[in-house]
Amino acid sequence: MSVRNILIIGLGGVGLHLARRLVQEGYGVTVIESIQHLISAANDNLDAKIIDGNAMELSSWKRAQAESMDLMIAVTDQDSVNMIASIIADRFGIPRKIARVRSPEYGYDNSLLNKNDFKIDLVIHPEELIAREIARLVMRSSGNDVIDIGEGTMKVCALRVNAACPIANRTIGEIRLLHNEFPFRVVAIARGINTIIPGDDDTIMPNDQVFIMVNGAYLSRLMQLLGMKEQTIQRVMIVGGGMVGARVAELLCKTVRINLIESDQQHAEELALSLKNTDVLHGDGTDVNVMVLGGLMEMDIFIATTGNNETNIISCLLAKHMMNRTNVDPAGKEGKTIALVKKEDYLVLASTIGLDIALNMKISAANEIMKFIRIGELLSVAHLHGVDAEVIELVAADRSPITKKRLGKLRSTLQDKGILVAGIITNGTCILTDDDTLIEPNERAIVVSATRSLKDAQQLFQ
Structure with a gap:
């Protein structure tokens, strides 16, 4: 099913980021929001229809022309609002619904009231998504990703x-x-x-x-x-035992040894009792003495997941310097760092000052939602961390623009748009392209596209 008109409930971090991306890609976006400073900020830089109203009032949905929407995305910070919004959207005939639900007691397949009860097609839990992404990155034994x-x-x-x-x-x-x-x-x-x-x-x-x-x-x-060295990940240090940090420890503790630093003493004691194969230390994650006492010098990866941007970046910088064994042994390993960064502007700062990977929760949630939206439009999608680019698979239609010339002849046009046709898939095997490659009708291609140019990439294959 093709999606054209999208209704977003909530203009918080995830909602605003998602609305910007959707507008950039050419979707018709309408937003319902009641908080005035969020509306004012969006009015200045968002080309979308914004309804100043309460999502729990049907009059707001009528003003948003909900009956004409193809998709509803509820991403307020209140689970109850998001779940009820999905039911309302269903009554207005909106065929697909996405809702942010943090509580495991509602909305999930094994919950007493599951997502079908609330008419939700996709449940988004940003903290769970980012925790799983961090765990996946840790288990990669080499490179950044x-x-x-x-x-x-x-x-x-x-x-x-x-x-x-x-x-x-x-x-x-x-x-x-x-x-x-x-x-x-x-x-x-x-x-x-x-x-x-x-x-x-x-x-x-x-x-x-x-x-x-x-x-x-x-x-x-x-x-x-x-010169990328393969290494076995055996020990990981986590600073911050909140929802994300504790979940990362749960996901990794079966395969690696975890040392976790938590600043709140009572919470540290609770984590020490609940987490397996994890040594929990009470202390300040930016204090070098605490980090060394916690075993930093023996760690393969350092992860900072506190709720403070500066704490995460500073602790990762300290850890990066101290875990670089090549300072004393040219053959030594160099520890990796992963920082959770809430401000998008800090993502660039984190990468330019030397951190290995910086992740943002709202971007991760938005990526998951975008992947759902594109089902049926694209064969697959992979977002590249740290860049505004994605890898997609497209099938060339008969007489589509991409089939009319060899790639060398299209090079200038493609590069201006930030599009690279990187490979073609033939008989289950992927072959990298060159200037002489001619994409045949019905042939599958792997395309790397700047996020802003995804629609352009699709049109080349249509």
Whole structure:
């Protein structure tokens, strides 16, 4: 089912971020919100219809023309409002409903009142989503991140480039000529606040975060070429025992040893009793002495999940410096850091000052919602952490623009839009493209697109 008109309930962090993305991608967005300062902030920079009203009053839904909506997304900070909004949306005939529900007592498959009772198609729990994302990243034994693409046959590997890296200070074209023992392709670059979908003339610079697509069979060779060291994750330190930190410990404790630092003494005692295979220490996560006492020097990964942006960033910076064994042993391991960052502006700061991975809860929730919206429009979607770009699979329709010329002839047009057709899937195998590649009708392609250009990418294949 195609989605065109979307009703959002709530303009808080998730709602505003999601509304901006949806408007940017060309959807018709209407919002119901009652808090005046949120409405004022949105009116200044959001091209959407905003209804000043209470979502629990049917008059607000009528003013929003709810009966014409294809999808309702309720993301206020109150579970009860979101669940009731789903029931109201169903009565107005809105076919699909998404609701943010944090309480495990409602809305889930095993709850007394499950999502079907509230007519919800997708339940969003931002804290659970971000905890699972952190656990997934931890269990990747190398690099900053590895994403499965094309039914798992292809991987996209993220790497922070240093001055000694073989691809540093070289153009994409030079890299292709110098390193042609096996096929791989740089598909995106994060440089400061900018996202680059690179062409042959773009240069990889030190401190860039690059995303490289490679067949899974060549992943270890790529890591060896780029100097990425495989390591077994055995010990993890978490600062912050709130909903996210405690859940990360629960997800990881069966496979790794956890040391958790919590500033609230009573909560630390509760966590010590409830968490398995976890040593809980009461203290300040930005205090070097507390971190060392907690075993920081033996850790493979350090995770900061407190509710304070500055605490998370500062503690990760301290940990990053202290866990760098290469300072005293060139063959030593370099510990990884993951920070939970609430302010979007701080995401760029976190990556530019040296943290490995910075995650944002509302972006994670929005990504999950966008993935749901695109079901039926795209074969698959993978968001690349740290850049405004996504990997999608598209099927070329008969006589679609992408089938009329070889990719070399389309290079300039594609690069201007921030679109890269990176691979084609034939007989279950993905082959990286080059300038001579011609996309055939009904052929599946892996496309890397700037988020702003997703609609343009789809139109090329329609």
